Amino acid sequence: MALGERINAFVQLGNFLKQFATQVPQANSDVAFNELFFDGMKHQLKLTQEHNGWFTKEYLCFAIGNWANALQKESLERWTAKYNLENTTSKKVAIVMAGNIPLVGFHDFLSVLIAGHSVLVKQSSNDKHLLPYLSKYLEYVAPSFKGKITFTDEKLTDFDAVIATGSNNTARYFEYYFKDKPNIIRKNRNSVAILTGNETAAQLEALSDDIFTYFGLGCRSVSKLFVPKGYDFQDFFGGMYNKSDIMNNAKYANNYDYNKAVYLMSLFDVLENGFLMIKEDTQYASPIATVFYEYYDDVDSLQAKLKADSEHIQCIVADIGMKNEIAFGQTQQPQLHDYADGVDTLQFLSTLS
Template sequence: MSKFNITDTVNTFSELGKHLAAPNAQLMDIIETERQYNAWFTPESVLTAVKATGDMLNKADLEKWLDKYDLTKGGNKKVGLVLAGNIPLVGFHDVLCVLVTGNHALIKASSQDARLIKYVLNKLVEIDNSYADSFSFVERLENFDAIIATGSNNTSRYFEYYFGKVPNIIRKNRNSIALLSGDESGEELAALGHDIFDYYGLGCRNVSKLLVPDGYVFNFFFESIEHFAPIIHHHKYNNNYDYNKSIYLVNRDEHLDNGFLLLKQDARLTSPLSCLHYETYTDVQSAQKQLQEQTDNLQCIVTTVPLKTQNQVVNFGQSQHPQLWDYADGVDTMEFLSQLS
């Protein structure tokens, strides 16, 4: 790739964004058939992810984002990327960061999400051929100068063992949480449904737990998310729902059930698929203390309550619509890449 030019970079990636925001027939064919390779990747989920990526790549935000960094130095490093595959195109932001910093992306794509990322990068090369030699898809990572690897708490130990000797970003499990005041409107709670159910709750930005005020009654919450009921018709989601419901019943665990979501009071941040944990709080200060204790395990907090926190705070319905500067785990990927020497 030629020397960094912010205008060219913005124009190229905003053009890619327009293509993703309004998919053509070829892309729609991939969107429609992804479920043949990954049952969770329904056309609705894949289209949501593709359009969200397209919306993220708008000219104004690209300019604002790239203007923060000195990208005239460095580059030309081989950066190994171990991409996750839990939701469609989840690894694209890491690839984007490597490319705009003038480095070469060695991409170990997830078997769960290999076709989409290849299509997007091929489209990028169609738009601007200078990126043709800026990435490679590999089965095995070797000869790299740095690593960005996304996985679970278990795989992170292996990542640290194998990749610990080079500059690295190694990501572990994280979850997201919603803090309710009890004064939310039906529209806000309906939007919260997207934070819970989009991508079937498989993403680290999906809400897995609620913090609610003492005495909170869930009737209005359940009424507001009723339009998400068709999620139960997805066979894998339904299997999880039936299994977790039977476990709760056999163990006589107190829980709430609206026919497609199980709600259980539980201190744990991570909840099983089709389930949502909740805890209560007495006042905002105590809620903030609970959140503070989970800082390193939280990807984002969904709320309209004013908070002092290191974690990213987003409005209802926005957890799965990150902006370019909303970095996973709060680690500035661009700063990391631009400092490689």
């Protein structure tokens, strides 16, 4: 199958997904095979919500909407243009997926197939319903994909390369187990925000999207703030206020209550507003309903620190003219070329032989 055919198949998938980007799905009669897949997709979304309480309808719609927007012909062509993907020698690439947010492994899945390879997927039990169903849709719009997409719950065997995502502990296992195969091994990462005290109210409100989307469970979720000494958190909390209804989610509320109790019993100094706690801490990964913060002396020394700690950081939200900084409110809407851990997945896949 030529690259153009593969792109067109994902464009059609994007059109299909667009129908489910709102809380009430909107059927479009122009979408191919809707009579076979539309109602089934609604059922898969229902199963997904029932199976994982973190995957709310709101965040399922958000994730699906992001992918519907990304799977546009122009975007896919621009993304793939700089790689040699026309005459790829097809290999079988295994993907070990995380399950922290909906469709978190879709970018790897897309990358393997768009590069002309076959894919062997081992999903997380936390996110197991949507991708197999979307794969069936892909096989209908592009029959050449049949036989190129396999899902397994068993031990991975018979593959040529692997992309595996997990915790720092599982990454050590992956590095040993997959040491004889070309691989990309991803570890824990978190995102940070640099505040100066000069942020506008709109920027701080946008930051609340970076913090609370997917309940803070994604690697692109801001879990750590860097603030100047003497920073007044009043404006920060004001920017967070629009997310107060997050406490209506029982799983989030339970985590908030539990972590607050732990902090109180441990006599930690914590600031909180009834749905978010902030705690001074040098670590990057914070518990649910908590954001860590750390003071900095000057921007130059902070940038040096962040560069030294780059293997722990996915995104840096800031408005200080820093290279690769991300605007407030934009971490959860990555582009196709925004590779996890900064590793160019398509470059890796294009050089397999």
